[in-house]
Amino acid sequence: TCGICVEKCPFDAIEIINLPQELQDEPVHRYGENAFSLYGLPIPIEGQVTGILGPNGIGKSTAVKILAGELTPNLGQHEEPPGWDAVLDAYRGTELQDYIREVRDGEVSVARKPQYVDQIPKQFDGNTRELLEHTDERGALDELVERLSISPVMDQGIDELSGGELQRVAIAACLARDADFYFLDEITPYLDIGQRVTVARIVRELAEEGDRSMLVVEHDLAILDLLCDNLHVAYGEPGAYGVITSPKSVRNGINEYLAGYLDNENMRIRPEAIGFEQHAPRTVSRADSLVEYPAMEKSYGEDAFSLAVERGTIREEEVLGIVGPNGIGKSTFAKLVAGKLAPDEGEFETDLEVAYKPQYIEIDQPMRVDVFLSSITDDFGSSHWNTEIAKPLQLSRIMEQNLVDLSGGERQRVAIAACLSKDADLFLLDEPSAHLDVEQRVLATRAIRRYAETQDATVMVIDHDIYMMDLLADRLLVFDGEPAHHGHASQPQGMREGMNEFLANLDVTFRRDERTGRPRINKPDSQLDRQQKKQGEYYYAP
Ligand code: ADP
Ligand code: ADP
Numbered sequence: 452t453c454g455i456c457v458e459k460c461p462f463d464a465i466e467i468i469n470l471p472q473e474l475q476d477e478p479v480h481r482y483g484e485n486a487f488s489l490y491g492l493p494i495p496i497e498g499q500v501t502g503i504l505g506p507n508g509i510g511k512s513t514a515v516k517i518l519a520g521e522l523t524p525n526l527g528q529h530e531e532p533p534g535w536d537a538v539l540d541a542y543r544g545t546e547l548q549d550y551i552r553e554v555r556d557g558e559v560s561v562a563r564k565p566q567y568v569d570q571i572p573k574q575f576d577g578n579t580r581e582l583l584e585h586t587d588e589r590g591a592l593d594e595l596v597e598r599l600s601i602s603p604v605m606d607q608g609i610d611e612l613s614g615g616e617l618q619r620v621a622i623a624a625c626l627a628r629d630a631d632f633y634f635l636d637e638i639t640p641y642l643d644i645g646q647r648v649t650v651a652r653i654v655r656e657l658a659e660e661g662d663r664s665m666l667v668v669e670h671d672l673a674i675l676d677l678l679c680d681n682l683h684v685a686y687g688e689p690g691a692y693g694v695i696t697s698p699k700s701v702r703n704g705i706n707e708y709l710a711g712y713l714d715n716e717n718m719r720i721r722p723e724a725i726g727f728e729q730h731a732p733r734t735v736s737r738a739d740s741l742v743e744y745p746a747m748e749k750s751y752g753e754d755a756f757s758l759a760v761e762r763g764t765i766r767e768e769e770v771l772g773i774v775g776p777n778g779i780g781k782s783t784f785a786k787l788v789a790g791k792l793a794p795d796e797g798e799f800e801t802d803l804e805v806a807y808k809p810q811y812i813e814i815d816q817p818m819r820v821d822v823f824l825s826s827i828t829d830d831f832g833s834s835h836w837n838t839e840i841a842k843p844l845q846l847s848r849i850m851e852q853n854l855v856d857l858s859g860g861e862r863q864r865v866a867i868a869a870c871l872s873k874d875a876d877l878f879l880l881d882e883p884s885a886h887l888d889v890e891q892r893v894l895a896t897r898a899i900r901r902y903a904e905t906q907d908a909t910v911m912v913i914d915h916d917i918y919m920m921d922l923l924a925d926r927l928l929v930f931d932g933e934p935a936h937h938g939h940a941s942q943p944q945g946m947r948e949g950m951n952e953f954l955a956n957l958d959v960t961f962r963r964d965e966r967t968g969r970p971r972i973n974k975p976d977s978q979l980d981r982q983q984k985k986q987g988e989y990y991y992a993p
């Protein structure tokens with residue numbers, strides 16, 4: 452047992468090697484008998500950005516409700532909640548004492564960016580301008596609209612915005628407020644890397660203005676690293692209990708998370724470490740071509756978006772990464788390769804069997820997950836399929852659920868499984884990281900990588916998470932141009948050249964963490980940033 456329960460664990464909990472100190476104490480909050488329990492709280496600090504790194508369902512929103520004064524923690528005594536004074540007593544002498552006193556006295560104002568921006572159109576009827584106009588408490592809205600490139604959609608209905616536009620509007624609405632405590636539950640979904648970096652800089656600047664505290668949940672580790680001053684790792688058993696650690700430095704927090712071992716807590720949270728290649732990117736030895744595609748052009752009509760693709764080769768058994776800003780034609784290219792769209796220029800006939808996972812996953816028919824997946828492959832349920840697909844994608848717990856009832860992350864995992872389960876020559880995954888939490892991203896990356904290696908499969912992956920790309924891809928196909936107007940794809944190239952071309956367009960360089968080799972975004976105009984730009988080494992710097 453993990454030590455919480457005297458008898459057999461009711462939660463089917465993960466194996467806990469060492470009992471953490473937190474679990475020997477009472478939780479901060481327990482929703483009820485055998486219900487979710489939260490141990491530990493993040494500590495908001497004025498003038499700083501505090502991050503939380505951990506899976507969904509681990510108690511992050513619960514913690515924020517407490518810090519916002521909306522939920523009075525019961526210190527584990529759900530039958531007779533002791534109230535705020537007892538909570539204050541419990542935190543006397545800790546870093547949270549002053550903050551909790553203010554919450555008890557109703558003195559903390561909170562602005563919040565919800566996790567699922569897709570829900571906003573269901574709650575708000577109107578256009579962007581109307582949504583934003585009541586939020587301008589600091590007189591900063593115009594600048595936010597400008598920097599987040601929201602102007603073109605100011606008069607558009609909220610229900611007509613793309614995911615990326617909705618995300619930026621929601622972030623602007625939160626940051627325009629005048630609050631003591633800002634909580635942003637994920638800032639990167641649907642945003643490209645340039646937009647992610649912009650949002651991170653805006654959040655940092657607001658914190659640095661002085662007495663505001665920012666708390667951010669984020670699953671893109673490169674952005675989390677850029678964004679935060681300190682970091683809490685959250686671990687436990689999603690849905691059963693969650694532990695929020697004491698604050699760590701961002702560097703240590705991420706490194707320990709990747710290592711799968713928390714130093715101070717003396718706690719293993721994952722069996723193996725996640726490693727990055729230190730100096731040279733992966734090189735592909737095999738060079739047989741799976742398909743050679745010609746130079747192609749495709750436009751959606753006069754004055755509409757047009758795409759020009761240079762001729763290129765997709766190699767057998769490689770993972771080809773595809774990167775570029777939003778609205779640049781990546782999905783259009785995927786559809787050309789999948790044969791779902793015909794080019795205007797360039798003959799491209801292929802008898803390749805392509806398995807395609809689209810960016811936006813629509814599920815229209817009600818059907819159980821297991822029924823759906825067994826309709827795709829005869830392999831369903833075999834030990835091989837279970838090892839390669841079901842286990843890394845954590846499908847066992849949702850097998851009996853209905854497709855229409857799944858959360859965004861669950862739906863994504865089922866869609867990845869469905870794509871990889873097909874009998875195909877080429878597997879094409881459009882934004883597999885969307886909606887996945889950090890743990891699921893790692894597992895999905897591994898599953899895809901392993902699948903390519905063990906099945907001799909050729910895989911194309913479009914994604915904005917640069918760590919995922921680094922871990923996954925053998926070569927890169929880079930898109931540039933002017934989003935929504937015209938796009939251009941050069942030939943697939945090696946990781947080093949590809950990252951250099953892609954990041955030069957973005958003006959962002961990465962250095963390597965000394966201890967782990969993990970890439971970290973350089974401060975703009977820092978010595979390393981200038982030096983690497985001069986050398987033309989944007990990512991795999993020596
Ligand atoms: P996260 O934000 O990390 O995804 P939450 O704090 O939203 O996690 O939820 C943690 C767990 O607590 C989940 O299993 C959720 O189902 C459960 N939970 C949330 N609110 C309640 C509630 N009011 N009553 C009982 N359980 C709840
Ligand atoms: P990416 O995947 O790089 O974000 P897409 O290939 O989805 O880009 O889209 C490129 C541009 O083409 C966008 O401006 C998009 O609005 C536009 N577009 C995509 N599909 C259509 C279509 N069927 N008709 C008209 N415009 C489209």
Ligand code: MG
Nearest residue numbers: 781782810881
């Ligand atoms: Mg796309």
